[in-house]
Ligand code: FEO
Ligand code: CA
Ligand code: CA
């Protein structure tokens with residue numbers, strides 16, 4: 001078994017210093033290796049990566065994708081996804097978006113210079129998720145099994161199926177798919193989840209950015225009718241029609257709003273993938289709602305119904321919870337695979353009324369069903385044509401109608417394996433308390449409340465909640481703030497953060513989040529890495545560890561320049577931790593095509609690099625101990 005989590009040991013561990021170095025920094029006793037870089041071969045026969053990024057669409061379909069995000073290790077012999085081999089498994093990895101300046105050869109700009117259908121395909125093939133068979137070799141290194149039948153690129157052109165209440169909905173039908181049941185592709189794949197029945201969940205986040213109006217004038221007022229426009233803008237968050245970094249609409253007309261206004265309703269879902277069946281058709285789970293999904297944190301209610309917690313990552317959006325109709329039964333694997341097709345989606349309302357013990361507030365979950373009474377006294381069914389599929393396609397509008405609490409950008413949720421308390425990273429919200437509209441035609445960003453206590457929130461916070469009776473399917477909860485991130489180097493008011501933030505562990509913009517089987521919390525950041533001004537002393541993006549009881553936080557790892565640190569999974573024996581380095585080298589200057597791609601970072605290829613490359617990093621203890629233990633701290 002794993003060593004019991006020792007709070008005294010964590011307390012004795014001082015944590016590592018912040019850093020602005022272009023490298024991976026870890027505590028003494030820890031080592032790392034880089035695997036699965038963008039462009040690395042997926043199969044034996046895949047073409048080798050060309051350093052000048054001239055690899056075309058066909059090559060990219062056979063190589064590891066770009067901008068790795070959520071990820072899960074599935075032990076090769078597993079019957080569930082948390083037990084089994086720690087030496088061989090399938091690594092499923094999200095590939096979220098592309099950074100054109102690094103991703104295309106010099107002189108190619110989306111929608112402009114040198115732009116062609118093949119570059120659109122390359123961009124589409126680099127996003128989605130990959131499945132890579134991995135094995136620990138005799139030298140203690142993780143190597144890719146290139147001739148494995150499991151290796152697969154699931155990308156923006158892969159055929160998928162819509163399942164659940166919105167499958168076949170009139171708003172999901174297109175010219176190419178008049179039945180509204182089959183969609184090509186997934187992209188914008190941010191956080192992830194995994195199920196008790198050994199499948200991977202990949203979450204579609206910024207899907208609206210991929211739609212444009214083809215070659216037409218950007219100011220074209222007639223790209224959709226008024227109702228469609230209001231719906232698109234509620235999701236896009238702005239009136240902008242361009243698809244800046246993608247411009248798929250210029251060569252693939254389904255991404256042109258004016259041609260196919262319903263195509264975007266087929267994205268913004270959570271997609272379930274069976275990594276052990278390379279022929280399987282991925283399924284878009286419409287019962288879990290349509291929004292800018294971050295991750296999917298799964299747990300079991302007392303009666304064995306499945307509960308999935310989910311954040312909608314945009315400024316002043318909401319926190320959601322799905323509860324399945326059916327119950328999980330390990331003896332009935334085929335039935336389990338239907339559990340995420342039917343159930344009830346809920347949205348959170350946070351109240352400042354005092355909670356019990358030291359919890360700061362209370363809250364409740366509002367079911368988004370046709371019979372729920374909205375703030376205006378009408379049934380939600382009356383708002384959405386008595387059509388649950390339509391309600392789910394318009395999840396944000398349904399949550400607006402019941403008065404859900406706007407949060408400071410909900411990113412990842414994690415559930416403690418023993419207490420079942422849940423934690424959400426609220427990454428930041430510079431608009432909190434401003435008089436700007438939340439979305440076109442919408443209300444202004446709200447002022448502060450207990451769970452979102454700062455105007456112009458630069459640093460973010462982690463909120464945790466405890467369901468009534470400790471049962472994840474409960475309708476009421478109590479919440480508190482686990483940490484208010486801040487910068488005590490700059491501030492002494494609320495912007496300094498809560499008392500568990502010190503000059504030694506200061507960070508901004510918590511994003512990735514996990515709690516390991518021992519109960520140690522892992523916090524990853526995706527924020528400002530200038531190390532200047534409001535962010536002085538915080539350095540590059542990083543990963544920290546925390547004790548859920550004492551709330552002590554220690555910096556564990558710092559990433560290279562310009563990256564975010566995201567995605568987290570481990571082998572069942574906790575000897576190897578896998579994380580992702582997304583968008584290394586990205587900064588204000590990357591949009592200037594005159595700037596060298598390595599102006600900010602050469603990670604991970606070093607001085608010979610032609611461009612930085614997103615990649616996975618595997619971390620271990622040199623003494624073969626458990627990752628997240630610190631025996632050195634005791635001596
Ligand atoms: Fe893709 Fe919310 O981060
Ligand atoms: Ca994220
Ligand atoms: Ca983020």
Ligand code: CA
Pocket residue numbers: 096526564582
């Ligand atoms: Ca990101």
